[in-house]
Amino acid sequence: MARRLEGKVAVVTGGSRGIGSAICRELAAEGAFVYVNYASSPDAAQAVLDVIRGSGGDGALLQFDVSDREAVSKALGGVLDERGTVHVLVNNAGITRDTLLARMKEEDWDRVLDVNLKGVFNCTQAVLRAMMKARWGRIINIGSVVGAMGNAGQANYAAAKAGLAGFAKSLAREVAPRGITVNVVAPGFIETDMTKVLPDKIKEQLLGQIPVGRMGTAEEVAAAVSFLASDSASYITGHVLHVNGGLLCE
Numbered sequence: 708m709a710r711r712l713e714g715k716v717a718v719v720t721g722g723s724r725g726i727g728s729a730i731c732r733e734l735a736a737e738g739a740f741v742y743v744n745y746a747s748s749p750d751a752a753q754a755v756l757d758v759i760r761g762s763g764g765d766g767a768l769l770q771f772d773v774s775d776r777e778a779v780s781k782a783l784g785g786v787l788d789e790r791g792t793v794h795v796l797v798n799n800a801g802i803t804r805d806t807l808l809a810r811m812k813e814e815d816w817d818r819v820l821d822v823n824l825k826g827v828f829n830c831t832q833a834v835l836r837a838m839m840k841a842r843w844g845r846i847i848n849i850g851s852v853v854g855a856m857g858n859a860g861q862a863n864y865a866a867a868k869a870g871l872a873g874f875a876k877s878l879a880r881e882v883a884p885r886g887i888t889v890n891v892v893a894p895g896f897i898e899t900d901m902t903k904v905l906p907d908k909i910k911e912q913l914l915g916q917i918p919v920g921r922m923g924t925a926e927e928v929a930a931a932v933s934f935l936a937s938d939s940a941s942y943i944t945g946h947v948l949h950v951n952g953g954l955l956c957e
């Protein structure tokens with residue numbers, strides 16, 4: 708079968724671990740040249756690239772903190788100089804700083820909004836002009852079920868993730884005539900480092916609310932991203948695609 712992203716250039720933020728690393732592997736398996744972005748885990752990012760190359764794919768590493776506008780612009784500007792455009796941008800990098808709002812420090816609010824929401828603005832704006840010129844593009848933001856249903860202790864995270872949906876729906880309208888789609892993939896509870904830290908009691912409670920009866924895998928999220936990145940999804944834009952085992956049915 709023909710690979711869906713042959714000849715395409717993809718950038719995945721936070722590609723060094725968890726969901727992002729699975730997205731990098733999946734897009735590369737579909738034929739894309741994948742830039743694996745990382746902030747602070749060079750060895751993990753290199754391991755992702757090694758797996759990609761070991762499977763016959765190709766890519767490169769790209770270090771920057773998505774919240775650092777200057778660093779983003781420099782790194783993605785370099786990609787554009789080299790490749791002309793970025794066909795697929797996956798805004799996956801994300802962090803949590805969980806605590807009840809009454810106790811939330813301003814820095815916990817600011818850091819989560821800076822990485823999870825402003826990071827998406829920074830990365831998207833850095834590639835948008837080139838994408839518009841190329842008249843083909845896919846922007847896929849990794850949101851969260853929490854952005855749609857809320858979660859005690861995650862007001863900062865939920866606000867950022869809900870913001871991504873508003874961002875995608877607005878930008879989708881701006882760039883649709885240029886052949887660019889903008890969507891959100893909203894995972895439920897997925898087995899990664901981010902959820903490893905949850906206490907067993909919370910995990911058990913959560914599992915009880917998931918009709919499929921288990922946490923999801925990073926590969927199951929990556930499969931949704933790969934579909935939205937493909938030509939097959941050209942008529943889907945401004946959409947939030949939930950990958951949550953039925954935890955929230957919308």
Ligand SMILES: NC(=O)c1ccc[n+]([C@@H]2O[C@H](COP(=O)([O-])OP(=O)(O)OC[C@H]3O[C@@H](n4cnc5c(N)ncnc54)[C@H](OP(=O)(O)O)[C@@H]3O)[C@@H](O)[C@H]2O)c1
Pocket residue numbers: 720721722723724725726727744745746747748749771772773774799800801802822849850851852893894895896897898899900901902
């Ligand atoms: N796991 C879940 O259950 C779940 C559910 C819903 C949504 N999500 C979302 O899915 C995305 C990935 O989550 P995950 O579970 O895979 O997280 P993870 O295992 O903690 O990995 C986070 C990734 O983001 C990168 N990152 C963090 N801050 C960054 C920054 N400032 N700039 C660039 N990269 C940065 C990390 O890179 P370094 O290690 O190099 O710093 C790492 O590769 C996030 O947006 C998260 O909110 C996750």
